[in-house]
Amino acid sequence: MPELPEVETIARVLRQHLLGQRLDGAPLEAISRHGKALLFDFSDAATGRERLVARLGMTGTLRLNATPDKHTQAVLQFERDTLVYSDIRKFGRLVWSTEPLHLGPDxxxxxxxxxxxxxxxxxxxxxxxxxxxxxxxxxxxxxxxxxxxxxxxxxxxxxxxxxxxxxxxxxxxxxxxxxxxxxxxxxxxxxxxxxxxxxxxxxxxxxxxxxxxxxxxxxxxxxxxxxxxxxxxxxxxxxxx
Ligand SMILES: [Zn+2]
Missing domain, CATH: 1.10.8.50 (Helicase, Ruva Protein; domain 3)
Structure with a gap:
């Protein structure tokens, strides 16, 4: 399963490609990582959709511009790129939430x-x-x-x-x-x-x-x-x- 170095690797790649692009009208302002969780912060206080939290669990993957398959759980259509979330064993989660993460310090x-x-x-x-x-x-x-x-x-x-x-x-x-x-x-x-x-x-x-x-x-x-x-x-x- 992805641990801290793998999730940090994902965060660095996604930052290069997605920062500043809009999702449903809201620009993606920051991508950060805490432990094994990925945080996507949007500037969209109006809709309440401010933070998307990705926890990849055992087998979750985030691929840029990949073709969705039977394991795909979500497709995020940004302005220029598509982010495809797939998870064979379905222990991962991709949720809109500004709740505390209930994780210890990184x-x-x-x-x-x-x-x-x-x-x-x-x-x-x-x-x-x-x-x-x-x-x-x-x-x-x-x-x-x-x-x-x-x-x-x-x-x-x-x-x-x-x-x-x-x-x-x-x-x-x-x-x-x-x-x-x-x-x-x-x-x-x-x-x-x-x-x-x-x-x-x-x-x-x-x-x-x-x-x-x-x-x-x-x-x-x-x-x-x-x-x-x-x-x-x-x-x-x-x-x-
Ligand atoms: Zn030894």
Missing amino acids: ILAMPADQLAVKLAHRERAIKPLLLDQALAAGLGNIYVDECLFAARTHPLTPASRVDAKALSQAITRILEAAIAAGGSTISDFFDPLGRAGRYQEQHQVYGRQGEPCPNCGGLIVRLLVAQRGTHICPRCQPELC
């Missing part, structure tokens, strides 16, 4: 000391905590595994025992590199122009079970943490006891 905008406060005094394991969008928005299964490997942290480590500064640095570095590479394409992520991401070529542990760890040469293993497939190097990320 993880990429969160300073290390704020992350440290959120982790302090919590005994919950770090991986499910980082997946909790109410704590911090943006990370999903792929980037949590990559960030915990980079911070040499076992996914079951109680949050209060995690080195928040090291984790924060790993998160910033990995998310920025992933955005620069246009996100990760494992199976079905493509940007609005149909281009695949390239960050999967830099994955250190995600999907690499049975391969040698790029740091120590030991074997990467896959385990289940909070019902999610989880990839670690047991040597580089020992479980605390």
Whole structure:
């Protein structure tokens, strides 16, 4: 599913093509991202249609000038371009809403000391905590595994025992590199122009079970943490006891 780097990639492409174009008469003034949510802001107070919120769920896609198919849920006809929203599994949402998003702070905008406060005094394991969008928005299964490997942290480590500064640095570095590479394409992520991401070529542990760890040469293993497939190097990320 699209995580923060993929949604940021979508936002950057759509900004280049759609800003300033009108939809039903209202100019699109801004496209922003919070966690995995995309926000389209229009200047149209008269109709109440001011903000369109896109949550792509597992399989939602936004394509420019694509041909609608049986999975297409919405077609937004701008002045010069068409934005086609499709979703095979239908967990995504595209809604007009100015309601609060009920999301935690964006993880990429969160300073290390704020992350440290959120982790302090919590005994919950770090991986499910980082997946909790109410704590911090943006990370999903792929980037949590990559960030915990980079911070040499076992996914079951109680949050209060995690080195928040090291984790924060790993998160910033990995998310920025992933955005620069246009996100990760494992199976079905493509940007609005149909281009695949390239960050999967830099994955250190995600999907690499049975391969040698790029740091120590030991074997990467896959385990289940909070019902999610989880990839670690047991040597580089020992479980605390
Ligand atoms: Zn290792």
